[in-house]
Amino acid sequence: MNFIALKMLMGDRAKYIGIIIGLTFASLLITQQASVFVGLMTRTFGAISDLGQAEIWVMDPKVQFVDDVKPMKDTKLLNVRGIEGVQWAVPIFKGLLKARLENGNFQTCIVFGLDDATLMGGPPTMVEGRLEDLRRAEAVIVDVNGARGKLARPPTEPGGERRPLEIGDTLELNDHRAVVVGLCNVSRTFQSQPTIYTTYSRATQFAPRERRLLSFILVKAKPGEDPEQVRERIQKETGLLALTSAEFKWTTVKYFMKYTGIPINFGIAVLLGFLVGTAIAGQTFYNFTLDNIKQFGALKAMGASNMTLLRMILLQALTAGGIGYGLGVGLASLFGRAVRGSELAFRMMPQILLISAGAVLFICMLSALFSIRKVMKLEPAIVFKS
Amino acid sequence: MHTEQTMAVSCRGVTKVYTSGGTKTHALRGVDLDVYPSELLMLVGPSGCGKTTLISVIAGILDQDEGEALVFGRNFKQMSQRQKTAWRGVHVGFVFQAFNLLPALTARENIAVPLLILGEPKRRALERAQAVLEKVDLGGRGDSLPSQLSGGQQQRVAIGRALVHGPRLIVCDEPTSSLDHETGKTVIELLKRTAVGPDRALVIVTHDPRIFGYADRIARMDDGRITRIETQALPQ
Incomplete structure (x- = not known):
């Protein structure tokens, strides 16, 4: 039938x-x-995914999601490094800085400052240039979407196309000169702002002067150590909030679900x-x-x-x-x-x-x-x- | 001499009342009727006299309120709905006034429907349907859809569908009323030729006087009763 x-x-x-x-x-x-x-x-958690080497994110206990940066004292880094089971701990600066474009306009960018010594937490893939080039003076790496889009330079002649930002081009970040040394791919962020990578020390120079500038501490547990136990230890001994990458992603998603x-x-x-x-x-x-x-x-x-x-x-x-x-x-x-x-x-x-x-x-x-x-x-x- | 058990259909005191909004309509008022095996019996009478209700009871698709209706010795009142449905599938063939062919199926597939209901494999059912198509003189139209056939051809397909599984009782409701005179004549001749046979009875509801001559007996109904039975030629 x-x-x-x-x-x-x-x-x-x-x-x-x-x-x-x-x-x-x-x-x-x-x-x-x-x-x-x-x-x-x-x-919303694109930045967490991109910094994939870290198993644990350490932050101020009041942080609600990844873009809700509440800076900590630099000394907290040393506290975390001293905790049993921590293989390495690196500082990360994350902030929104204004880039001045050639045409005089301003564009807000997400700036990541990576540990000067290890450059840990860098972009997932480089399109042009090398991560190590960040060690050069005034160096920054810009994400390609930003370089081709919001940070692109004005056309050379009226009615022409905007020119993508290239290696060797300069930017003005918070009145500081920055030189593009590389282009990278990053996950698109919720606000779709261009992402810029530089070293931690340079990022803190670009940023407005504040007493506390350490946004996050990225931690890797020693081999054989349970990251969950290391996370608990960090939280207990430093009084900071420590979350695994997965937990931090969920915390971020839950924030957006609840408050938007x-x-x-x-x-x-x-x-x-x-x-x-x-x-x-x-x-x-x-x-x-x-x-x-x-x-x-x-x-x-x-x-x-x-x-x-x-x-x-x-x-x-x-x-x-x-x-x-x-x-x-x-x-x-x-x-x-x-x-x-x-x-x-x-x-x-x-x-x-x-x-x-x-x-x-x-x-x-x-x-x-x-x-x-x-x-x-x-x-x-x-x-x-x- | 036939008994209730050897009779094709035996109705005794069959009553059916329809109730609608508090109004009762007596469709059948104690009908007594026998149909013999190998007989073609026509039920005739004015509209609303209870003909269709009576064949619905005889075919097992409507329950009477009172009385007994035995079909080839089986009492529908003693059967569950499920048993009745299964019994109908095997023993009853239907020919409807509006043909009621499935418009999406070809003539061959329409004829095969009763076999498929009985669980026959599709291929075998279609082969048997083709043989029946030849019998109703539509051998070359097996792949035609009902919409591609004339009214007479559609009724022939419906007759084929009623015959294909070899039922013992065939009930027809106004099989010629929507056909012209010539086509109606062809259809009733086809019915008489193919549907009447030993151990099989044919009951036709009609008010088409042109086909009365084909009946063995004519049962005249009025106001829910059989008023007269005319015998034209008693079967052996």
Whole structure:
């Protein structure tokens, strides 16, 4: 009876397309909006991901997320280095500094100051130049997106294209001259500001004068030591907040989830996709059943059991769901591919695919439920009514 | 001499009342009717006299309120809904006024439907359906959709569908009323030729006087009762 169910479903082109469009739309909107949301949330901890060598982040206990820098005394670094189980501990400066551009405009940049001796915590990949070049006087490394975008130099002639920042070009950071010695790739950040790397000592010179400038201490546990235990020890003995990279990422995400309207906005979009999909697909599927009610009645009269009809309707719903889900997820993937490397955040995780599949399955089952109820209660004698 | 057990259909005191919004409509008022094996019986009468209700009871798709309806010795009242559905699948063939073919299926597939319901493998069911298509003179139209067939051809497909699984009782509701005179004649001749046979009975509801001559007996109904039974030629 399966082929009869499928032929019935696909035979009514207009309704079939209507059901598929409804499910595709729901699947697309749920997957795409959830992926953009996850992409955005991933960007909030981009800096933590990029500084991957560190197992533990040490910071002021009042820090709520990675961009919420509350500087500590430089002496805290020595305290942490003295704790049992710590292999190395390096200082990191992280701050927002204004870069003056050639055209006189100002651009806020995220500046990382790396440990002068080890340059630990540098950019994940260099595009041009070498990390060691940071040891040269006034040296900075700029991320390529920033160099090609917000930090690009003005065109040489009116109407021409802006010129990307290149090695050898200079910048003015907080009235200090800086020379570009390299270009790097970094994870895009939530605010999409250009990222600049330099040494810790130079970064603290660029930064406005303050008593405390140490933003974070990055720590690696000794081989054989449990990072979790080292983290607890640091926290207990220094009174600072110590988090593993994973914990710090979650702390950051939770902050954005709690204190920004982002989850609600995306949640509404996902809910709308779900509701509209349910309305279109559910209504069309129910209408499809109503239109075929005499056919179901005839099948019932000819000996098809309720169980057979139930299986037919479920097969119809699941087939439409499978096709709609596939198309929706496919379109969302194409969207993700199209925006790859752009300002738009997009991260399609397997969990999103599962949630989307669950939502589409729920819509299908809900639609099928009403149809099944109608067919189960159907009197086969309906076939003799003209 | 036939007994209740050897009779194709035996109705005794069958009553059916429809209730709608507090109003009761007596569709059947104690109907007694016998249908013999290998007989073509026509139920005739004005609209609303209870013909369709009676064949619905006889075919096991509607429960009577009172009385007994035995079909080839089986009492539907003693069967569960599930048993009745399964019994119908094996023993009853239907021909409807509006054909009720599945529009998305070809003529061959439509004929194969009762076999598929009975669990026959698709390939075998389609082979048997093709053989029936030849029998109803539509051998070359197996791949046509109902929309590509004329009314007469669609009714022939419906007759094929009613016959394909070899049921013992075939019930037809106004099989010629939506067809022109010539096509109606062809269809009733086809029914008489193919559907009537030993150990099989055919009950046709009609008010088309052009086809009365094809009946072995005509049971006239009015106001939920059998008012007269006319015998044209008793079966052996």
